[in-house]
Amino acid sequence: MELFSLSGFLLVSSVCALVVYFVKSTVRRHQEVSLPPGPPRLPIIGNALDFPSRNMSKILKGLSDKYGDVVYLEVFGQPMVLLGTHDAAMDLMEKRSYKYSDRPPLDHELPLNECWGRAGWDWAMPLLHYGSWWRRSRRVFHDCFNAGVITRYRPVQTEAIHRFLLRLSTDPTAFPEHIKHFIASSIIRVAYGVDIDKERTPYLAIATDAMAAFAATFVPGKYLVETLPILRFIPGWFPGVQFKKDGKVRTPLVQKLTDTPWDACMAAIVSRLVPLSRRRSLVSRGEGGAPPSVVTDLMERASQLEEPTKTEEIQIAKATAAAAYAGTRVVRVYHSDMIADDDLNHHKGVRIRCEFYHSDTSELPDTPGTAQLYSTLMTLFFAMASYPQVLERAHRELDAVVGSSRLPDFDDAPALPYITAIMKECLRWRIVLPLGLMRRTTEDDEYRGYYIPKGTFIIPNAWWVSLSLAQLLACLIQNVDRAFTRDPRHYPNPEEFKPERYLKDGMIDPDVQDPNDIAFGYGRRACPGREFAEAVLFAVMASILHTFRISPALDERGMPLPLESKMSDGVALSISEPFKCTIAVRSAEAEALINAAN
Ligand code: HEM
Numbered sequence: 314m315e316l317f318s319l320s321g322f323l324l325v326s327s328v329c330a331l332v333v334y335f336v337k338s339t340v341r342r343h344q345e346v347s348l349p350p351g352p353p354r355l356p357i358i359g360n361a362l363d364f365p366s367r368n369m370s371k372i373l374k375g376l377s378d379k380y381g382d383v384v385y386l387e388v389f390g391q392p393m394v395l396l397g398t399h400d401a402a403m404d405l406m407e408k409r410s411y412k413y414s415d416r417p418p419l420d421h422e423l424p425l426n427e428c429w430g431r432a433g434w435d436w437a438m439p440l441l442h443y444g445s446w447w448r449r450s451r452r453v454f455h456d457c458f459n460a461g462v463i464t465r466y467r468p469v470q471t472e473a474i475h476r477f478l479l480r481l482s483t484d485p486t487a488f489p490e491h492i493k494h495f496i497a498s499s500i501i502r503v504a505y506g507v508d509i510d511k512e513r514t515p516y517l518a519i520a521t522d523a524m525a526a527f528a529a530t531f532v533p534g535k536y537l538v539e540t541l542p543i544l545r546f547i548p549g550w551f552p553g554v555q556f557k558k559d560g561k562v563r564t565p566l567v568q569k570l571t572d573t574p575w576d577a578c579m580a581a582i583v584s585r586l587v588p589l590s591r592r593r594s595l596v597s598r599g600e601g602g603a604p605p606s607v608v609t610d611l612m613e614r615a616s617q618l619e620e621p622t623k624t625e626e627i628q629i630a631k632a633t634a635a636a637a638y639a640g641t642r643v644v645r646v647y648h649s650d651m652i653a654d655d656d657l658n659h660h661k662g663v664r665i666r667c668e669f670y671h672s673d674t675s676e677l678p679d680t681p682g683t684a685q686l687y688s689t690l691m692t693l694f695f696a697m698a699s700y701p702q703v704l705e706r707a708h709r710e711l712d713a714v715v716g717s718s719r720l721p722d723f724d725d726a727p728a729l730p731y732i733t734a735i736m737k738e739c740l741r742w743r744i745v746l747p748l749g750l751m752r753r754t755t756e757d758d759e760y761r762g763y764y765i766p767k768g769t770f771i772i773p774n775a776w777w778v779s780l781s782l783a784q785l786l787a788c789l790i791q792n793v794d795r796a797f798t799r800d801p802r803h804y805p806n807p808e809e810f811k812p813e814r815y816l817k818d819g820m821i822d823p824d825v826q827d828p829n830d831i832a833f834g835y836g837r838r839a840c841p842g843r844e845f846a847e848a849v850l851f852a853v854m855a856s857i858l859h860t861f862r863i864s865p866a867l868d869e870r871g872m873p874l875p876l877e878s879k880m881s882d883g884v885a886l887s888i889s890e891p892f893k894c895t896i897a898v899r900s901a902e903a904e905a906l907i908n909a910a911n
Pocket residue numbers: 438439440441451458636637640641644685686689745746749750751832833834835836837838839840841842843845846
């Protein structure tokens with residue numbers, strides 16, 4: 314009996330131990346793989362109601378404040394993770410870039426996509442999947458826009474800067490249009506070798522149409538088919554199948570964007586009947602021919618390849634030039650909702666919503682490839698009018714280094730750290746893409762004990778709202794970066810425009826976190842146009858500051874008007890509303906320099 318009760322006791326205790334072990338390990342496993350915290354989800358639609366279609370980065374910032382720097386959301390079954398700090402973005406998008414570098418899928422990968430509106434954009438690098446085609450495209454883009462190569466574009470960019478200064482001195486009130494024209498003309502010249510100031514081309518209008526089509530298509534949740542893919546099977550003639558009708562009209566607009574300047578460039582190459590290599594040497598000797606452009610360089614390279622690589626490389630070349638021409642704009646509207654309802658346009662019978670940076674009466678078409686550069690330059694004008702002491706210090710540095718006998722140049726960068734600091738501060742103070750560009754994970758992952766499933770969309774939110782005292786204390790206690798560009802430990806008084814924060818002993822201080830590392834994105838998908846953008850921003854900013862005074866506009870009694878910059882409320886942030894400021898050439902010498910350069 315005793316033997317029985319002992320063995321029974323042992324048996325029961327072993328079973329109990331096993332049960333406890335099983336329960337404990339299940340709970341631990343559950344804890345280990347639990348999803349990050351986030352707002353409660355409703356059946357089927359999940360967090361669709363928490364996911365804003367306007368003021369996106371501001372509202373998502375509210376979620377990060379409430380749930381922490383890794384927030385889980387699910388919209389119609391699609392997992393999404395919102396990253397609220399630079400630390401988290403670095404940990405995942407930079408250090409684990411190999412699994413965080415995909416982009417959300419395009420519709421054309423799904424069945425029956427004959428005429429769905431997103432078709433036509435499959436060439437655009439910002440939208441490509443993380444795979445071999447993207448890798449090849451990225452390599453080609455890098456070959457055309459890396460720090461070593463971009464110096465070749467400097468002569469045409471310098472010319473564009475000088476023309477911009479002349480326009481600004483002649484008609485300073487139209488400064489937003491001059492900025493747009495400057496950026497578009499220099500990028501089109503770099504990409505295709507076409508001078509839009511001298512040749513009449515439809516390129517700007519084509520890009521405007523294509524971008525309007527893009528903006529109208531890539532609005533999250535606009536078409537029910539996105540959430541109910543089964544609708545793809547409904548024939549186009551069926552009432553209410555708007556996405557197919559829209560797609561039929563928009564796809565040719567997008568094709569024009571890639572084909573028209575490319576075809577013209579090809580025709581020019583053929584008509585000149587001069588081998589590309591010969592033409593380049595003629596140009597370098599100043600004996601005529603087209604200036605070097607991305608297209609001529611890539612065609613020359615492709616001409617030395619064998620099929621089928623040759624055809625593929627030409628395809629990539631075409632996409633690369635178009636990405637420079639329109640890519641930055643694509644980046645901007647990809648998950649943008651900044652299309653105001655009153656900006657409605659009718660295009661070829663289809664109602665499409667156009668995106669404009671400001672609601673002025675400009676006759677200039679909205680230009681391609683300009684979004685981030687445009688916004689950053691608008692920030693410069695706003696900051697200079699608001700912070701006269703910064704402008705004065707910039708003038709002092711430029712007078713000491715460049716002097717009154719010449720205009721600044723790209724090569725002056727190392728000797729002008731304060732101007733470089735102004736550029737960094739513009740990129741930080743009004744970050745242009747606060748939500749970066751959405752990524753998608755390619756593998757299951759675990760981060761800080763949370764499970765992040767494969768296929769999750771990753772959204773970094775570098776929104777620039779300042780921290781409350783309580784939030785700041787929480788950051789200090791947890792030792793995490795908060796709000797990326799607004800972290801007071803890296804950027805004391807973050808709301809202040811203070812370029813000197815980047816300087817130490819008259820040089821750029823390497824110990825201050827570089828805001829450009831945030832503004833241009835993370836890891837393998839970080840902006841490949843960064844060096845190009847930084848160089849051109851420096852050169853144009855130095856030239857503006859060297860030759861102009863910028864101050865608040867005056868009222869009729871000659872009193873300074875309060876400066877107000879209305880920010881667009883979408884994903885991509887810019888000082889989109891026009892603001893008034895007084896822009897005047899600094900001196901007779903500056904005027905003479907501008908005139909002499911043109
Ligand atoms: C102030 C200027 C600019 C800023 C702040 C900026 C910022 C960005 C950001 C945040 C991304 C997304 C990176 C990510 O996924 O983490 C991006 C991607 C990209 N940018 Fe820029 N950009 C600028 C100018 C340019 C210019 C001038 C070009 C072209 C010459 C360019 C071409 C691209 C391309 C092609 C991508 C997609 C890269 C990929 O998906 O692999 N950007 N940019």
